[in-house]
Amino acid sequence: MNRDLIKFLAFATLILATPQVLSGSYLMNVLLFVGIHTMLAIGLNLLLGYAGQISLGHAGFFGLGAYLSGILTATYGWNPWLAMPLAASVVGGLAFLIGFPILKLKGHYLAMATLGMGIIMYIIFNETIGLTGGPSGLSGIPAISIGSLAFDSDQKNFYLIWSFTLGMTLLTLNLTNSRIGRALRAVHDSEVAAQVLGINARLLKVQIFALSAVISSIAGTLYAHTMTFISPTSFGFNFSVELLTMVVIGGLGSIYGSFLGAALLTLLPEFLRGAQDYDIIIYGALLMVMVKYMPGGLVRGVPDLFRKLLKKRGARHA
Amino acid sequence: MLEVSGITQIFGGVTALEAVSFDIRKGDITGVIGPNGAGKTTLFNIISGIYTQTSGRVMLNGTDVTGLPPEKLAMLGMVRTFQNIELFGGMTVMENVMVGLHTRSKSGLLACSLRLPWSRKEEHRIRAGAQKWLEFTGISELSDVTAGNLSFGKGRLLEIARALAVEPGIILMDEPAAGLNSQETVELACLIRQIRDLGITVVLVEHDMELVMDICDRIVVLNLGVKLAEGTPGEIQKNHEVIAAYLGDVD
Numbered sequence: 001m002n003r004d005l006i007k008f009l010a011f012a013t014l015i016l017a018t019p020q021v022l023s024g025s026y027l028m029n030v031l032l033f034v035g036i037h038t039m040l041a042i043g044l045n046l047l048l049g050y051a052g053q054i055s056l057g058h059a060g061f062f063g064l065g066a067y068l069s070g071i072l073t074a075t076y077g078w079n080p081w082l083a084m085p086l087a088a089s090v091v092g093g094l095a096f097l098i099g100f101p102i103l104k105l106k107g108h109y110l111a112m113a114t115l116g117m118g119i120i121m122y123i124i125f126n127e128t129i130g131l132t133g134g135p136s137g138l139s140g141i142p143a144i145s146i147g148s149l150a151f152d153s154d155q156k157n158f159y160l161i162w163s164f165t166l167g168m169t170l171l172t173l174n175l176t177n178s179r180i181g182r183a184l185r186a187v188h189d190s191e192v193a194a195q196v197l198g199i200n201a202r203l204l205k206v207q208i209f210a211l212s213a214v215i216s217s218i219a220g221t222l223y224a225h226t227m228t229f230i231s232p233t234s235f236g237f238n239f240s241v242e243l244l245t246m247v248v249i250g251g252l253g254s255i256y257g258s259f260l261g262a263a264l265l266t267l268l269p270e271f272l273r274g275a276q277d278y279d280i281i282i283y284g285a286l287l288m289v290m291v292k293y294m295p296g297g298l299v300r301g302v303p304d305l306f307r308k309l310l311k312k313r314g315a316r317h318a
Numbered sequence: 319m320l321e322v323s324g325i326t327q328i329f330g331g332v333t334a335l336e337a338v339s340f341d342i343r344k345g346d347i348t349g350v351i352g353p354n355g356a357g358k359t360t361l362f363n364i365i366s367g368i369y370t371q372t373s374g375r376v377m378l379n380g381t382d383v384t385g386l387p388p389e390k391l392a393m394l395g396m397v398r399t400f401q402n403i404e405l406f407g408g409m410t411v412m413e414n415v416m417v418g419l420h421t422r423s424k425s426g427l428l429a430c431s432l433r434l435p436w437s438r439k440e441e442h443r444i445r446a447g448a449q450k451w452l453e454f455t456g457i458s459e460l461s462d463v464t465a466g467n468l469s470f471g472k473g474r475l476l477e478i479a480r481a482l483a484v485e486p487g488i489i490l491m492d493e494p495a496a497g498l499n500s501q502e503t504v505e506l507a508c509l510i511r512q513i514r515d516l517g518i519t520v521v522l523v524e525h526d527m528e529l530v531m532d533i534c535d536r537i538v539v540l541n542l543g544v545k546l547a548e549g550t551p552g553e554i555q556k557n558h559e560v561i562a563a564y565l566g567d568v569d
Contacts, residue, residue, distance in 0.1 A: 171431040178430035178437065179416070179423050179444060186406045186417045193404035196366060197484055198392030198421035211427065253408075 006314040008173060011256070012166050013313065019158055027270070028154040032226055034266045035161040036219050039168050041246040041258035043215030048244070049252035050176060051208050052188030053103060054111045056240050057118025061213040063125055063235025064091050065220025067132055070141045070230055075131075080144045084221040088214045095213030099206035118240050125232040137231030144225045157226045164222060168215060173255050184208060185253070249290050251297025260298045319344040319519050320365070320396075320488060325374035327360055327543075334360045335543045338374070342488070342536075347510060347520040349530040351554075352540035353563060358523040359401065361540070362492050366398040367391045379487070393421055395487035399477045401496055401523075407466030411457060411476055414465050415448035418483025422447065448483060455479040455509065471502040478509065488519040495526040507533050531555065539563070 022028055040062060047053050068087035072078040102113040125132050132138055143152040144160060151160045175181055186194040187201045195201050224230050242265060250261020272282055294301030320342040327335040335357045342348050350358050363369040365376055367388040375384045378394055386394075406414050423444055425437035452458035455475045460468065465476060474494060481489055494510070495503045503526060510533055514520050524530050530537065531551045539546040539554060541563040547554060554560055 174433045175427065175431045178433075178441065179420060179425060180427060180430045182409065182413055182417050183420055185409055185413075189406035189408055190404040192368065192388070193400070193406065194417070195388040196368075196392060196398050197418050197480065198389050198397075199417070200387075200389045207427065 003314075004173060004177065007310055008170055010310045010314040011169070011259075014310075015162055015166065016159075019155055023155065028158060030266060030270055032154060032157050032161055034263050035158070035165040036223050036226075037243075037246060037262035037266050038259045039165045039219040039222075040216055040243055041250060041262045042168060042172050042255055043212040043219070044243050045247045045250075045252065045255065045258045046172060046176075046184070046208055046215075047212045048247055049254065049257075050181065050184040050188065051205055053205055053209065054107075054244075055114040055209070055212075056111050056237070056244065057114040057116070057121070058212070058216055058243055059235045059237070059239040060118040060121030061091050061095060061216035062220045062223070062239070063230075063232070064094070064121060065217025066224040066230050066235070067125060067138065067220075068217075069221040070138045070224040071131055073225070074138060074141045080142065080221065080225050084218060087221055088217045091217035091220075092210045092214040096206060096210040099209040100202075103202065103205045103209060115237070115240075118237060122232055122236050125235060132232070135232060137229055139229045141224050141228045141230065143228065144222075151225070161222050161226065164218065168218075169255060169259070176255060180204075245287060249287070249297055251299030251301075254297065254299040257297050257299030264298065319379060320521070321375075321377040322361075322365065323375045323377070325361065325364060325376070326372050327357070327364060327369065328372045333543055335364075335371070335540075338540065338543075338545050340538050340545060340548055342519060342521055344487075344519055345514065345517065346535040347514050347522070347533050349534035349537045350521065350523045350540065351525075351527070351530055351537060352546070355542070356540040357543040358540055359492060362398065362490055362523055366396065366490055392484055392486075395485075396490070397481040397484045397486040397488075398490035399474075399481055399492060399494065401492040403470070403473045403477045405465040405468070405473055405476060407464070409465055410461065411452065411463050411465055411468070412445070412448055412461040414476055415451050415480050415483050416444050418451070418480040419444045419447050421484060451479040451483045454482065454512070470497045471499070474498065474502075474506070475509075478513075482513065482518075486518060488521065489513065491520065491522040491524075493523055493525060495524060495529050503529060 018031060019028065022031070040058065044055065044058050047055055065087045068090060069080060069083040072083040072086065073080050098117060102110065102117070105113055126135055143150045145151060151157050183194065183199050183204055186197070186199060187204060191201050246261035246265045247258060248261070249264060250259065251257025290297070323339045325335050325338045326333070338361060350361065352358050360369065364371045367386050367390070370385055375382060377383065378391070378396055381394070383391060383394060406417060423440050425440050429437040449458065449461070452461055455478055457472055457475050457479065460472060465473065468476060478494070495506055498506060507529055510520055510522070534551055536549065537551055537554045538548050539560050546563055547557045547560050549557070
């Protein structure tokens with residue numbers, strides 16, 4: 001077995017063992033969000049960390065996936081297992097169409113264009129009241145079920161969400177270690193050199209933008225069916241920025257980094273509850289310290305301990 | 319092999335190239351020389367699809383490739399290197415060359431994500447192919463080094479290895495000797511001949527006259543955007559117009 005697979009199995013084992021420790025605790029609920037946020041951060045990282053293209057509108061794709069699934073199941077009585085792939089295809093197709101014109105842009109201009117895209121989607125969630133319920137939200141979204149097993153508790157949802165997140169982790173690890181992953185990093189480092197070697201940089205960027213939107217949409221579906229209620233505030237500009245922060249803090253261009261970033265930014269507010277009004281200050285300071293002293297993110301800044309731990313566990317499983 | 323006819327490039331009001339035409343013969347090493355500002359790099363950027371010329375035509379192996387983007391030209395067997403080497407600085411030397419095999423492999427998003435058996439086999443083939451070019455250029459012992467940490471000279475070799483991995487029919491090199499010391503330049507001359515011996519047509523823009531006169535079969539001289547002369551190194555050295563352009567008119 002190769003080392004990457006052992007690493008992944010160790011990671012998966014660690015994750016899937018957490019309910020043994022935390023069962024019944026309110027932290028179980030937080031771990032659901034860690035899973036969803038990890039998936040979103042991985043999706044955004046493919047675009048930002050690997051291909052080097054920014055998006056300030058990814059919350060929009062997340063929201064679109066959530067609303068499409070929510071509306072199809074709550075209003076039209078679809079099975080969530082059908083709504084999920086349909087939503088993902090629609091969101092992916094849309095991202096592909098949007099991506100062609102806007103990924104021509106670079107740097108700040110791309111940031112502005114994706115920002116606009118996210119805001120437009122946010123406005124649509126708010127204004128199409130007949131479909132989405134507008135600002136008061138969409139309720140009555142059914143839980144996902146397999147046969148008679150309904151994913152209606154935190155514990156059950158933990159396994160549902162994390163099967164998706166872990167699956168996504170494995171697929172994206174494979175992808176980033178392949179010719180496509182290398183082509184993405186090549187485009188990031190020198191677009192012109194990638195092109196003269198025969199890489200269609202523009203098409204590749206659009207494809208990865210669409211893939212990252214599909215991942216966000218699947219996370220959106222899982223979110224909608226776990227919460228059973230969604231409202232536009234979860235899918236606004238603030239959340240796009242939070243996702244970006246997760247990717248940067250965790251480590252650009254690292255799949256495990258996305259998990260670390262998502263875990264930190266999701267768990268931190270829980271542990272800072274005691275600090276009440278100061279949490280936002282601590283959060284801001286942390287961001288500044290990270291960017292200044294660990295520009296490579298947690299995954300490169302605190303790697304040795306983490307890797308040693310994983311290796312030890314991995315060796316036992318091999 | 320490569321036919322350039324009537325290339326004119328106007329930037330704003332400045333004519334950078336005016337009706338430049340020449341043919342590159344298959345299997346030759348051709349040098350494009352000229353004083354600073356002659357339009358050599360502009361010409362290269364047009365031939366390699368990075369700029370679109372104001373007018374004129376480029377034919378590659380009898381096919382009109384005018385205005386095609388660089389990635390299409392790579393598919394048709396034309397690659398280039400850059401004066402200020404363009405490496406993928408965050409990737410290893412091995413990975414850089416593996417990117418060169420992109421057009422020679424085809425696993426898509428899905429096959430790569432699922433690590434399907436044939437995509438894994440392809441990955442092995444890519445690595446073996448890259449290894450071959452690292453050995454050819456003599457940098458295989460550096461394969462795990464991050465490309466951004468290479469010396470300029472080794473970086474130049476890596477860029478050439480990466481371009482060769484595309485398995486081109488023709489390679490354009492923009493000032494390959496720039497920034498190299500004399501020992502490295504001698505080795506470069508040797509490498510360029512070896513590339514030609516593989517049957518790859520070589521075109522280079524170069525300032526190092528000793529190198530050009532030494533290795534080129536034919537030379538095209540540009541001055542102020544116009545083709546001044548074309549011929550063998552011996553002919554060029556005796557050409558009065560060329561001497562005047564380089565040294566100033568003695569009259």
